[in-house]
Amino acid sequence: MSDDDAQTGGTSPRKRADAQRNEQALLDAAAAVFVTSGVEAPVREIAAKADVGIGTIYRHFPTRADLIIAVYRHQVQACAEAGPALLASSGTPHAALAQWIDLFVDFLITKHGLAAALQSDNASFETLHAYFLDRLMPVCAELLDAAVAAGEIRRDLDAYRLLRGVGNLCIGVDGDSRYDARPMVGLLITGLLRSPPTN
Amino acid sequence: MSDDDAQTGGTSPRKRADAQRNEQALLDAAAAVFVTSGVEAPVREIAAKADVGIGTIYRHFPTRADLIIAVYRHQVQACAEAGPALLASSGTPHAALAQWIDLFVDFLITKHGLAAALQSDNASFETLHAYFLDRLMPVCAELLDAAVAAGEIRRDLDAYRLLRGVGNLCIGVDGDSRYDARPMVGLLITGLLRSPPTN
C-alpha cells in the first residue's frame, strides 16, 4: 500500500508520473529551503529550487501548513512513537516524560522558525497547530497521566498547556546565543515534581 | 524640561507646530490601532487613523520599533520603577520577584502581538528587544540577586534568560482560551525556589 493510499483509503487513482516527480521534487526542495531560510521561506524560493512553477506548489500543497506537515511527517511520527517506548524503558514515568519532552525540544529547535509558526495567529497555520496537537497531545497526555498516577508530579497541568508552553519556550532560539530553550524547559519539567530535588 | 529635551540633551530646536500635532496624532492612532489590530498592524492603517500621509509616519518613527517604544514608553518605565518598590514592600525577595514578573506578564498579554514582536527575527524589531532589555533587565537582575542573596532561589538562571522565557510564554495568548500564560510563568518562578512548597 502506497503512502498515498494510506490517506485516501486505497481507492484513489494513481497520480500521473510527472505529478509524482514534482511532488517529490517539491518535498526535497522544501526540506532544503526550510533549513536555510526557515519554514516561512517565500513560496517562490521553494518553487525555484524544485524547478517548478508557482501554480504547481499550490496544487500539491494548498497551504503552507500542508507542505510543512508533509516535510516533517515522519519525524513527528517518530516522536509520537517514542513516547510509549520511553515509558516502557525508563525508570520512572517522570523520567520518561522528561526524555520525551527533550526529543520534542530537539525536534523544534532544529527546525528554523517552526516553533514560531506553530503559534502564529496566521490562519493558514491553524492546520499545522492542529496536526501537531493531534499527533503529540495523546502521547504527552499518556506520559503525564502515568507520572500523575505514580504520584510523581502535580496534576494541575494538562498536556495541551505543557506542549504549548514547551513550544513557546523554543521560539526564536536561532541567532540568540544568550538564550537556550533546554534549561528553561527543564525548569518547567522539574517544577512539575511534587518533591523537587534540593539544588 | 520637555520629554523631547530629555532625549536630545536640551539643545534641540523646537519642532514645528504641525510636526508636534502629527506626532501626537500618530501616537494616539497607533495606540488605538495596536489594541484592535496588534502591534504589527499595517502602517497605512495607522497613518489613515491619524489622518496623515505614509511619509509622515516614517519621518517621525523610522522603524516600527520606534513607534512601539514611543507608545509603551511610560508603561515600561512604570514597570521598571515598580521593581525596587516591590523589593522594599514585599515580605521576601522571591515574593517581590514573583509580583514583578506578574506585572510584566500583565503588561505583555494586554499588548496584542507584542510578546511575539519581541522575539521576531525581523531586523527592525531588534531595537525593540534591546529597549526592553535595557530597561527591564537591570531591574530583573536586582530582584534575582536579592533572592539569591537571601538564599531563596537557585542561582543558575540569569535575568536575560528569565525575561526571555517569560516573554516567550506570553506569545500567542490571544484567541487561545485553552492556554493561559500566567500559570506557566508561575511554574517557572516556583521552580526557581530552592525549597519549593509541597503541593
Place this chain on the structure above:
DNA sequence: AACAATACGGAGCGTTGTTCCGCTTTGCAA
C-alpha cells in the same frame, strides 16, 4: 495516432513595507 483527462507555468492581482521628491506649511525677519 488521436483524444480526453490531468497537470503545468507564470502572468497578474491584492497587500504589505519603504523610499523619494515635488508641493505646502510654518516661523521669522524685513
Place this chain on the structure above:
DNA sequence: TTGCAAAGCGGAACAACGCTCCGTATTGTT
C-alpha cells in the same frame, strides 16, 4: 504685512510576497 528659506507633508511608485486563474503542455489510454 509680506517674502522667503527651512521644515515638514503627502502619496505615487517600487519591491517582495501570497495566491488565483486559465491557456498550454504532458500523459495515459484507446
